[in-house]
Amino acid sequence: MGEKKKKGSISYAKWGYIFIAPFFIIFAVFQLIPLVSTIYYSFFEYYRSGLKVIGPNFVGLKNYITLFATDLPKYFGNTLILWIIGFIPQIAVSLLLAAWFTDLRLKLKGQTFFKTVIYMPNLIMASAFAMLFFALFSDNGPVNSVLLSMGILDEPFSFMNSVWGNRGLVGLMNFLMWFGNTTIMLMAAIMGVDPTLYEAAELDGCTPNQMFWKITIPLIRPILIYVMITSMIGGLQMFDVPQILTNGKGGPNRTSTTMIMYLNNHLFSKNYGMAGAVSVVLFLVCAVLCVVVYFSLTKEDDGLTRAQRKELKAARKAAAKAAKGGN
Amino acid sequence: MKKISRRNFLLASGAVTIGAALAACGGSSASTSTASSAAASSAASEAPAAQGKVLNIWCWNDEFQSRFNAYYPEVSEVAEDKSTTTLKDGTVVKWTINPNENNNYQNKLDEALLSQDSAADDDKIDIFLIEADYALKYVDSDYALDVKADIGLTDDDLSGQYQYTKDIVTVDGSQRGTTWQATPGLFAYRRSIAKDVLGTDDPTEVQSYLSDWDKFNDVAAQAYAKGYKMLSGFDDSFRTFSNNISAPWVDGTTINVDPNMMKWVDQTKEYTDKGYNNKSSLWDSQWAADQGPTGKVFGFFYSTWGINFTLLGNSLETPVADGETPQVGNGIYGDYAVCEGPQPYYWGGTWICGAAGSDNIELIRDIMQKLTCDEAIMKQITLDTQDYTNNEKAMNEIANSDYSSDFLGGQNHIALFAEAAGKIDMSNAGPYDQGITESFQAAFKDYFTGNVDEDTAKANFQTAIQEKYPELTDVVWPA
Numbered sequence: 001m002g003e004k005k006k007k008g009s010i011s012y013a014k015w016g017y018i019f020i021a022p023f024f025i026i027f028a029v030f031q032l033i034p035l036v037s038t039i040y041y042s043f044f045e046y047y048r049s050g051l052k053v054i055g056p057n058f059v060g061l062k063n064y065i066t067l068f069a070t071d072l073p074k075y076f077g078n079t080l081i082l083w084i085i086g087f088i089p090q091i092a093v094s095l096l097l098a099a100w101f102t103d104l105r106l107k108l109k110g111q112t113f114f115k116t117v118i119y120m121p122n123l124i125m126a127s128a129f130a131m132l133f134f135a136l137f138s139d140n141g142p143v144n145s146v147l148l149s150m151g152i153l154d155e156p157f158s159f160m161n162s163v164w165g166n167r168g169l170v171g172l173m174n175f176l177m178w179f180g181n182t183t184i185m186l187m188a189a190i191m192g193v194d195p196t197l198y199e200a201a202e203l204d205g206c207t208p209n210q211m212f213w214k215i216t217i218p219l220i221r222p223i224l225i226y227v228m229i230t231s232m233i234g235g236l237q238m239f240d241v242p243q244i245l246t247n248g249k250g251g252p253n254r255t256s257t258t259m260i261m262y263l264n265n266h267l268f269s270k271n272y273g274m275a276g277a278v279s280v281v282l283f284l285v286c287a288v289l290c291v292v293v294y295f296s297l298t299k300e301d302d303g304l305t306r307a308q309r310k311e312l313k314a315a316r317k318a319a320a321k322a323a324k325g326g327n
Numbered sequence: 328m329k330k331i332s333r334r335n336f337l338l339a340s341g342a343v344t345i346g347a348a349l350a351a352c353g354g355s356s357a358s359t360s361t362a363s364s365a366a367a368s369s370a371a372s373e374a375p376a377a378q379g380k381v382l383n384i385w386c387w388n389d390e391f392q393s394r395f396n397a398y399y400p401e402v403s404e405v406a407e408d409k410s411t412t413t414l415k416d417g418t419v420v421k422w423t424i425n426p427n428e429n430n431n432y433q434n435k436l437d438e439a440l441l442s443q444d445s446a447a448d449d450d451k452i453d454i455f456l457i458e459a460d461y462a463l464k465y466v467d468s469d470y471a472l473d474v475k476a477d478i479g480l481t482d483d484d485l486s487g488q489y490q491y492t493k494d495i496v497t498v499d500g501s502q503r504g505t506t507w508q509a510t511p512g513l514f515a516y517r518r519s520i521a522k523d524v525l526g527t528d529d530p531t532e533v534q535s536y537l538s539d540w541d542k543f544n545d546v547a548a549q550a551y552a553k554g555y556k557m558l559s560g561f562d563d564s565f566r567t568f569s570n571n572i573s574a575p576w577v578d579g580t581t582i583n584v585d586p587n588m589m590k591w592v593d594q595t596k597e598y599t600d601k602g603y604n605n606k607s608s609l610w611d612s613q614w615a616a617d618q619g620p621t622g623k624v625f626g627f628f629y630s631t632w633g634i635n636f637t638l639l640g641n642s643l644e645t646p647v648a649d650g651e652t653p654q655v656g657n658g659i660y661g662d663y664a665v666c667e668g669p670q671p672y673y674w675g676g677t678w679i680c681g682a683a684g685s686d687n688i689e690l691i692r693d694i695m696q697k698l699t700c701d702e703a704i705m706k707q708i709t710l711d712t713q714d715y716t717n718n719e720k721a722m723n724e725i726a727n728s729d730y731s732s733d734f735l736g737g738q739n740h741i742a743l744f745a746e747a748a749g750k751i752d753m754s755n756a757g758p759y760d761q762g763i764t765e766s767f768q769a770a771f772k773d774y775f776t777g778n779v780d781e782d783t784a785k786a787n788f789q790t791a792i793q794e795k796y797p798e799l800t801d802v803v804w805p806a
Contacts, residue, residue: 047797047798048437049796049797049798050464050467050468050758051437051440051441051464051465051468051470054797054798070790071790135612138611138612138613139606139607139611139612139613140612140613140616141612158606158776161606161772161776161778162778163778248428248429249769252772252773252776252778252779253773253778253779253783253787254787254790265791265794265795266794268429268430268434268794268795269794269795269796269797270434271794271797274797
């Protein structure tokens with residue numbers, strides 16, 4: 001009996017902890033500790049002057065005050081603008097392509113080929129892509145010489161020295177790099193829609209346009225929101241494309257300087273205080289967006305209004321009570 | 328035994344790790360002892376006992392590397408990708424090259440120097456190169472060794488060098504670097520364009536047309552009327568202004584913008600608006616193309632290294648890399664000539680520093696001696712490469728000889744350099760110059776291209792400086 005008891009008391013739980021330990025150790029070393037130290041140092045004056053380290057001296061919220069008083073709103077605005085001019089064409093083209101690729105009636109030929117091709121730009125490193133555009137659109141680059149020889153321009157247009165030339169190129173690159181990825185995701189979403197709905201709609205005499213707006217879009221809404229939020233988080237962290245395209249200078253009058261480029265500028269002088277403050281602000285913004293996406297994805301969409309749901313819940317409760325009492 | 332069993336591999340890697348850790352510990356104690364003996368200025372005498380087998384050299388381009396491979400007598404073999412050079416005694420020279428722009432080289436170097444104490448002996452930096460714009464930052468630190476007390480060069484070795492090349496790297500009487508070149512600046516112009524615009528391509532006569540800024544502006548107008556550009560871009564004349572400021576940029580924590588810098592801003596704005604320049608920036612592709620066969624630019628401000636290292640390469644139709652030799656007939660080789668230009672200036676210059684903690688002091692001494700002090704080698708470098716080397720006697724010999732440069736259409740440019748070298752004044756150089764120069768040029772570029780007004784450009788300069796150098800709190804503009 002005693003032996004049996006001993007055997008029964010063996011806890012397998014420790015193996016569970018051992019198996020999940022690697023994740024927590026790695027998370028702590030590479031994520032949690034840096035995260036905490038970033039927040040910690042954001043309250044300090046801590047940078048390097050030449051080969052001398054200044055600080056860390058506690059300065060309270062001074063870094064944050066400097067940040068919001070001077071530059072941060074401008075770079076936040078830049079980042080949003082750069083993201084939007086890339087995202088709008090991206091979502092439009094992706095939706096169109098996804099609808100075409102999944103439309104059984106169209107029977108597009110060579111679908112696999114096109115799916116591969118539109119995904120290709122995503123495989124190129126962003127920095128290589130930006131270098132390519134930098135060379136293509138430079139003052140004496142091929143694009144300008146083509147435009148000149150076609151007689152469209154009289155003298156080379158300096159893309160890099162014009163605010164919208166620069167922003168436009170960043171938007172174009174982000175669009176080219178990400179529309180393939182978005183198309184594939186939206187296709188998966190559309191293919192998940194029950195085909196009988198389309199058949200029924202067709203029998204009722206719906207036009208393809210109506211089917212798209214009234215059936216497809218509402219049913220893939222969660223994925224659309226997911227795409228939008230992930231793209232927004234990616235957009236907030238936009239760095240490599242504008243950094244390399246503008247040679248680290250952030251475009252004319254800093255109009256293409258994104259939040260992360262600003263962060264990078266501070267890290268060049270090893271200014272951990274200011275860089276930490278920028279990072280914390282970015283972290284908070286991203287965290288809020290993550291919470292939004294979490295709730296929008298986990299919310300059950302059963303076609304009921306809030307009042308109906310409440311009623312249903314009360315009814316279930318009453319039924320359960322009745323069942324218990326009956327027993 | 329092609330396959331190593333997993334167990335052996337783990338053992339081996341463990342051994343390597345432990346070995347490295349031990350070596351690192353040993354390294355740090357060795358370096359502290361060197362540092363302390365450096366204070367007693369006796370490192371050189373006790374160093375030869377144990378010399379490291381790896382010499383690490385840090386620099387930002389392949390200029391020194393090519394000089395080293397070609398002229399250091401002990402070189403026996405250069406690796407195919409040029410990443411290492413093997414010396415006759417078996418020592419391997421490892422090259423670490425990081426581009427200069429945007430303080431990149433300085434930041435990487437700082438990182439490496441700060442961890443110098445804990446690095447393994449063979450990973451420690453032995454030699455690092457510094458540029459005039461930030462030389463002070465390093466020579467004013469303990470990371471650069473005294474060339475006489477620590478490394479063992481004698482006053483006699485250094486006696487042939489230009490005084491200014493020693494002054495700029497000397498802090499409190501201790502010289503902490505040495506260079507093979509002096510870098511007086513000149514104005515390199517296209518002979519064919521000068522003939523078209525001014526009716527002459529003779530350096531003395533062209534100089535008489537360009538001897539001050541008013542005359543220079545007049546020639547710019549004439550060149551423009553004939554369809555040429557006077558300068559390639561915004562920053563070309565920058566050094567002629569920034570070298571003639573009346574005080575260093577930084578005083579304490581304040582940046583004082585010199586009135587001369589605002590003259591540069593005004594002149595460049597005028598040139599840009601009137602179309603006298605081609606709106607390029609230093610080192611961009613347009614700027615390089617302007618120096619080549621298709622260029623329509625009158626001339627470029629260049630110092631010594633720029634002529635043999637940059638201008639010559641850009642002037643060719645078929646680059647050397649394609650197997651073509653630089654000679655008359657290849658591009659516009661031979662169409663350039665040099666004159667003094669409106670104001671004396673210098674640009675750049677590279678100093679060799681021995682790093683504290685190095686285990687190759689003896690070798691560093693020999694390299695410095697051979698590549699910066701040896702008169703015969705200095706003279707040969709100039710004759711072969713047209714670079715202007717740091718040996719007053721040898722340079723004057725060449726200046727007074729019948730030496731001529733094919734690239735400059737038969738001109739003896741060494742004579743002009745020799746004259747200009749005596750006028751170099753680096754007393755206003757400071758440790759922040761590279762960052763300030765780049766930010767100043769970048770901020771005002773927006774003003775030149777018409778994207779912002781002058782006040783916004785000033786504000787942008789201030790923002791950029793506070794990012795790069797948080798300790799500099801104020802910028803004072805001339806009234």
